[in-house]
Each structure stands twice: as structure tokens, then as C-alpha cells.
Amino acid sequence: MKTKYIVVYAVLLLLFSSCDKFLDRPPLTELDDNTNGWTSEEKIRMYADKYYADFFNGYGIAFNYGTAPMASSTNTDDVVSLGNQANFTRSVPNSGIWSYANIRSLNIMLDRIETRMGDILSEDAKAHWTAVGKFFRAFRYCELVQSYGDVPYYDFELFDADFDELYKPRTPRNEVMNHVYDDWQYVLENIRTSDGDDQKLNRYIAAGFISRLALNEASWQKYYYNNPTQAKKFYELAVETAQIDISSGKYDIVTDYKSLFTSKDLKGNKDMVLYRGYDAALGVTHAIASQCNLSESTNNGPTTDLLKAYLCTDGQTWGNSAVANASEFDLTSMIQSRDPRFEATFYSKPNLLNRSALFYVTKYFSREAEESVATGKGLPTEFTSNRNETDAPVLRYAEVLLNWIEAKAELAGMGGAAVTQDDLDKSINKIRNRPLAAEAISRGVQKLPVLSLGALPNDPDRDVSVSPLLWEIRRERRLEFVFETNRLEDLRRWSKLEYMDNDQNTDLLSGGWVNFPTELADELDPKNIGVLSVIDKDGTETIYDGTNDTDMEGFYKHQSNRPRLPFLNQANMNPYLSPVGLVQMDEYVIRGYELTQTEGWPQN
Structure with a gap:
């Protein structure tokens, strides 16, 4: 999938620069908004294409990593860093606030569909593109509330002189997310099942992402805000939307784990709900694999805490397993006795290039290239610098399945139907039964057994506030998405940042x-x-x-591995939500308005 970009031709002068800083609004452009800009469905498709890179980052472009794996996953309990561990924000910044660039652009898109394209688009096309706009707008509001909690809500185009709107109070999170919920309902009812390309936004891609975002919101409502009504509403939506993909027959678990991240062509792969394609011939490459190419040194490696989380091949934790060498943690023993995702994630020998942990991550490095380096044949050029062209999973079917089973398990604890063995077989056990690579089999790797409701692992390290079933579902997420982008987001939504406290968990160092x-x-x-x-x-x-x-x-x-600074139970500090800057708060006052600080941070 080649992401298209709209070229900015001319910047319009803004009436007040301070308003621009507040909303971080992109200028309108001739191509975007002149009288010839909204004259066909193809033009609105091109307008919408520019959002793909923003919301579906994949491995980024060149050295612009964005939210790419390996680059944005270092501040978790999975990663130990040489030096000081990454710290949470500990004080209100001098300047900093949310960006509404995409919100404004999407509201313009939705307005123009309604006001300028009534005689141009068919009813089907109008409904579809309205759904596309609402999907992306809802996506961005989810990102905003997960960072800031309450944020101003706009579903219309703003202008520079609309001071009462530009500086209006923060909208309560529940109100924002109820609007998002309504947008999602519209999306599911109106977006096309296909827009001519399986990698263009459609009902199944939208449903998969909604299952993620609804699960996130439900968890925040249950664990952070203690609002079971809102939690139930969004858990139910997560189940419903995941079920759309499950029932479609379009997706399956058919690819060995490592190949999901090292393939040069994911087109047609049933494990992918959405991927981002790369092609050196088109000048579209990335640099993620170069961070784990067995030739570059890295300061980031796996924590002991992560390594202890891998189950043994009898489905038990290392301390309770009867498997040979279950209590051993050398690489050979772990490759042969643990979850097969371990072998697919790490190089087979201790390596000094991983300076913090000595276990070198090769999850994004192909087996062929790994063999070339290990046997002295050299590093393939495509795995150097920013020349990588492996395709990037953006949304995998495995995530949809794990979203589904987690939401069902949460609902079971809120009066819903109990999770059944069939539910586990359709989700976690389907994932566990994915094929093994021939190289893995030759090393003695074995699949995990099915997760059985009647024989859940008795993990002595289980957080007693989490049920045994949810603990195993969460373990599955951790290991399925290791070194991707999910872990910190998961810890926040479960209100479990305490797992990252070095004083409580010395295995993090x-x-x-x-x-x-x-x-x-x-x-x-x-x-x-x-x-x-x-x-x-x-x-x-x-x-x-x-x-x-x-x-x-x-x-x-x-000895250079140092703990992060204290971040729990600190006065005037909330590691779960981001503060806004002093400059922006003062700017409101100057204009005659008030910007309240994010919950848990000092107002002045």
C-alpha cells in the first residue's frame, strides 16, 4: 500500500498566531479546499489517503520512526536500558498541549462532503466517505483522551476568530467518548465492505481497530475511572466489532510468528487485517530491522521480568513446570523449553552488542539474513541503515482475537456470559496453534498446549487483584506483542503502571x-x-x-542499568495522563478564558 500525500502549495496567513499554536492547525491549501478540490470521489479518496501514514504508521519511513516498534516500546517493563530507565513526566512542562491538526482537517472533509458534494457523490459514496472521516476523527479523539482525559470536542470546522470555541473549557471524557461511540455506530453501518483494495479502509479494517480502541476505553473506565456502566458499553462494542472480523472468514492464523515481521510481501496474508507495504524501487523504506541486525549495538534489551513470563511447553510457569530444563534460563534451554515466540524473538547466543541484557532481539530480522551474519557471509545491504523494505503489520488478526477474548472475560465479571473453552479455542488456542518455522523445529521448539479453563497455570507471580483467566489473557498479549507498541498502553488502561516500578520489581534492571x-x-x-x-x-x-x-x-x-525515578503516589504528578503547558494556560488567561490542568497535576 503506497500512502499518498497531499502537497501543500500555499500557507494562508492566520489571524492570530496564538490560536494556531493552541490547535496546531494545518493551513488550508489550494489543492485541499478550492472550488476544484471537491469535485469527484477520486479527489476525496486522495484527501483521505493522507491520513493513512498518521494513523497506520507501521515501521515509519526511513529514520522517521513515529510510533514504530523497537523505537517506541522502550519505556515498559519488558525493556531494560543501559543507563537510566526512561522516566515518566514528573512536572508540568513550560509548553505543551494536544494537537488538533487532524481533527480540524477531518471536520473540513466532513463539512465539504455535506455542503459541496451533494450532487457529486452517490448516496452510497457519500455515506462511505462520511464514515471514513468519522472513523479517523474518532481514532484521533481516542488518542487524545488516552493522553489527556478531558479534551475540547469539536465536530465542526473552526475559524480563527471563533474565540469562544477555540478557548472553550475541556469537554468531559465521557461526553467526548459518547460522541466517538456514535461515530463508530455510523461507521459500522455505512462504510463499504470493500473500496476496491483490501488495504483501503473498509468495514473489516474499521471493525478491527474499533475493537482495539473500544477495549482501551472500556478498560480505562473500569480500572481508572471506576465507571462500570461506561466500561460495559465499550467492552460490548469491542466484542461486537471483533466478532465482525471473526465471522467474516477473511482472516486466519496461518503464518509462523517471525515471518509476520520479516516478510517483504504481506499481500494476501490472512494474518493481516492491515499492513503497510515497503518497496525500495519506489523509495519507500524504513530502518526498524537495522536496529536488530546482529551488527548494530543497542542499549535496549529484555528484562528478566519478561523472560520469566514465558510459559514452558507444558503450559506451566517455569517454577511449576515438569519440562526438562524448565528452571534454566540459558538461551538453549529457553529455546527448547519455552513458548515458541521466544525463539522467534531472540538470537540463539548471548551477544555483547546488546549491552544492557546480552539477549539480542532479532524479531524484525529475517532468518535468512540472520544466517548470513551468523555464518560470516555478511549483512545484506537491505538490512542496513534505512534501506529496510520488509512490510509492517499494522493490525494483525491475532490482536482482534485477543481483544475479543479479553473483552468477553471482562464482561463475564460484570454479569455477562461466562467464557467457555470454545471461546479460548477460537482465540488464544488458535494463536498458539500457528505454524512453526522449519528452523525453529530444528532447534527443538515446540508449540504450547491449549489453554484449558479447567487447568489454568498456577502462577506464584500473579497479581492477586487479577483473576487467573485474565492473568493468562494478559500474558498472551504481552508475549504476542513483545517489542511492538502495545505494552505501555495496556499497563495504562489496566491501571498497572506499578509493574514498572523498579523498587517493587528489581527484575526490571x-x-x-x-x-x-x-x-x-x-x-x-x-x-x-x-x-x-x-x-x-x-x-x-x-x-x-x-x-x-x-x-x-x-x-x-x-552496573550502569539505573532505575527510573519514582512516579507513583507523587504529589502533583499523574503518570497516567499528560499535563498541559504553563504557556498555554497563561495564553487562555490573556484571552480572558481558563484552561484547567489535567487531573492529578497542579493548576498553577
């Missing part, structure tokens, strides 16, 4: 298991005295002192 004397003996050198340490399974740390070589086996911890 160490990485993979290493036996220095047998695997990396050259590192036991005077230059690393006081630099290297290992932590055993009981949590005892041994720092290298130059004389204790034989003791240097355990979870690797570089």
Missing part, C-alpha cells in the same frame, strides 16, 4: 542469563571489574571483582 566463564570468558577482564554483575534465581547479586570468575553466572546486570 537485569536482562538475560549468561554463564560468563563458558560463554563470554573474554569479558572477565580487569576493565570490567565493578561493571558486570549477575543475579541468581534467588535475587542475590554478584559483582565482578576480578577474582570471582566462577561465580559469574546468572541474569546479567550492567
Whole structure:
């Protein structure tokens, strides 16, 4: 899918620059809004195409990562970083506020469909493109409320002199999301089932994304706002929309895990609800795979906490499993005894290029290229710099299934129907039964058994506030989307940022298991005295002192791995929602209005 962009020809002068800063509005352009701009369905299609890159980022473009995996997933409990762990915002910034650029542009689109294209579009086309506009607008409002909570709501075009609207108070989150809910209902009823290309927005793509966004909102309402009525409403919508894709027969789990992220052509792949295509011949490439190409060093690696989360091949946690070497964490043992997604995610030997954890992430690096590097044949050019051309999953069917089962499990706890074994078989167990790559099988990798309602793992590390079933559903999400973009979003919506507190969880500062004397003996050198340490399974740390070589086996911890600053229960700080800036608050006052600060942050 090649994303088209509208070229900006001329910037119109704005009456008040401060208004522009507030809304971050894009200028209108000749191509967008002159009398010839709304004269055919093809032109409105071209107008709508510009939103694909904003909302469906994939792996980004060149070195412009955006929300791409590996680039935006480092601040979670899955990732340990060499140096200080990424901190949450700890004070109100001098300047900073929401962007309404896309909201304004989409409201213009919706207005022009209604006011200028009545005699141009058929009723079907008008309804479809209105649905497309409302889908993207709702998507953006979901992003805004997840960041800021209450935000101003606009469903019409704003002008520079509309001060009462430009500076109006923040609209309560529930009111905003009720508008979004109504937009989604319109989308589901009116968007086309096909717009001529499976990778153009249609009912199934829209339904898949709505299942994600509705689940997010439902979780926020249940766990953060304690509003079961709103939560139930959005959980039910998440189930309904996921069911649209499940019932369609269009999608399936048919591809081995690693190939989902390393394929040069995802066209026709039934695992994909939406992907972003890349093609070097068209000059459309990215750089994500270059971050895990076994040739570049990286400061980010897996936490011990993440490694302990992988189930063994009998479906049990490592401490309860009867599988051979279940309690071992060296790479060979984990590849043979753990969830097959582990083997597809990490290189098979400790690697010094991963400086924080020694377990090198190769999830986005093809097996063929990995073999080329490992055997000394060299790194293929396409996996260097920003020359990568592997296609990017944007929305996978596996996510739709996990959205569906999580929402059903939540509803079961709110008076809804109980989750059945059939529900698990259609979702988690379908994912677990995906094919294994031949290379994985040759290494001894085995599929996980089915998740059974009657024999859920007894995990001693389970958060006691989470039911055993939900705990396993959440585990499945964590490992299915590891090093993608979901984990921090999930922790926020579950109100579980405490999992990222280093004081509560010291496994966040160490990485993979290493036996220095047998695997990396050259590192036991005077230059690393006081630099290297290992932590055993009981949590005892041994720092290298130059004389204790034989003791240097355990979870690797570089002494530069430092905890993030405290962020829970801090006065005038809310890690769940973002504050607005002092400059913007003062600007409101100057204009004779008031901007209230985000919940949990100081007003002044």
C-alpha cells in the first residue's frame, strides 16, 4: 500500500498566531479546499489517503520512526536500558498541549462532503466517505483522551476568530467518548465492505481497530475511572466489532510468528487485517530491522521480568513446570523449553552488542539474513541503515482475537456470559496453534498446549487483584506483542503502571542469563571489574571483582542499568495522563478564558 500525500502549495496567513499554536492547525491549501478540490470521489479518496501514514504508521519511513516498534516500546517493563530507565513526566512542562491538526482537517472533509458534494457523490459514496472521516476523527479523539482525559470536542470546522470555541473549557471524557461511540455506530453501518483494495479502509479494517480502541476505553473506565456502566458499553462494542472480523472468514492464523515481521510481501496474508507495504524501487523504506541486525549495538534489551513470563511447553510457569530444563534460563534451554515466540524473538547466543541484557532481539530480522551474519557471509545491504523494505503489520488478526477474548472475560465479571473453552479455542488456542518455522523445529521448539479453563497455570507471580483467566489473557498479549507498541498502553488502561516500578520489581534492571566463564570468558577482564554483575534465581547479586570468575553466572546486570525515578503516589504528578503547558494556560488567561490542568497535576 503506497500512502499518498497531499502537497501543500500555499500557507494562508492566520489571524492570530496564538490560536494556531493552541490547535496546531494545518493551513488550508489550494489543492485541499478550492472550488476544484471537491469535485469527484477520486479527489476525496486522495484527501483521505493522507491520513493513512498518521494513523497506520507501521515501521515509519526511513529514520522517521513515529510510533514504530523497537523505537517506541522502550519505556515498559519488558525493556531494560543501559543507563537510566526512561522516566515518566514528573512536572508540568513550560509548553505543551494536544494537537488538533487532524481533527480540524477531518471536520473540513466532513463539512465539504455535506455542503459541496451533494450532487457529486452517490448516496452510497457519500455515506462511505462520511464514515471514513468519522472513523479517523474518532481514532484521533481516542488518542487524545488516552493522553489527556478531558479534551475540547469539536465536530465542526473552526475559524480563527471563533474565540469562544477555540478557548472553550475541556469537554468531559465521557461526553467526548459518547460522541466517538456514535461515530463508530455510523461507521459500522455505512462504510463499504470493500473500496476496491483490501488495504483501503473498509468495514473489516474499521471493525478491527474499533475493537482495539473500544477495549482501551472500556478498560480505562473500569480500572481508572471506576465507571462500570461506561466500561460495559465499550467492552460490548469491542466484542461486537471483533466478532465482525471473526465471522467474516477473511482472516486466519496461518503464518509462523517471525515471518509476520520479516516478510517483504504481506499481500494476501490472512494474518493481516492491515499492513503497510515497503518497496525500495519506489523509495519507500524504513530502518526498524537495522536496529536488530546482529551488527548494530543497542542499549535496549529484555528484562528478566519478561523472560520469566514465558510459559514452558507444558503450559506451566517455569517454577511449576515438569519440562526438562524448565528452571534454566540459558538461551538453549529457553529455546527448547519455552513458548515458541521466544525463539522467534531472540538470537540463539548471548551477544555483547546488546549491552544492557546480552539477549539480542532479532524479531524484525529475517532468518535468512540472520544466517548470513551468523555464518560470516555478511549483512545484506537491505538490512542496513534505512534501506529496510520488509512490510509492517499494522493490525494483525491475532490482536482482534485477543481483544475479543479479553473483552468477553471482562464482561463475564460484570454479569455477562461466562467464557467457555470454545471461546479460548477460537482465540488464544488458535494463536498458539500457528505454524512453526522449519528452523525453529530444528532447534527443538515446540508449540504450547491449549489453554484449558479447567487447568489454568498456577502462577506464584500473579497479581492477586487479577483473576487467573485474565492473568493468562494478559500474558498472551504481552508475549504476542513483545517489542511492538502495545505494552505501555495496556499497563495504562489496566491501571498497572506499578509493574514498572523498579523498587517493587528489581527484575526490571537485569536482562538475560549468561554463564560468563563458558560463554563470554573474554569479558572477565580487569576493565570490567565493578561493571558486570549477575543475579541468581534467588535475587542475590554478584559483582565482578576480578577474582570471582566462577561465580559469574546468572541474569546479567550492567552496573550502569539505573532505575527510573519514582512516579507513583507523587504529589502533583499523574503518570497516567499528560499535563498541559504553563504557556498555554497563561495564553487562555490573556484571552480572558481558563484552561484547567489535567487531573492529578497542579493548576498553577
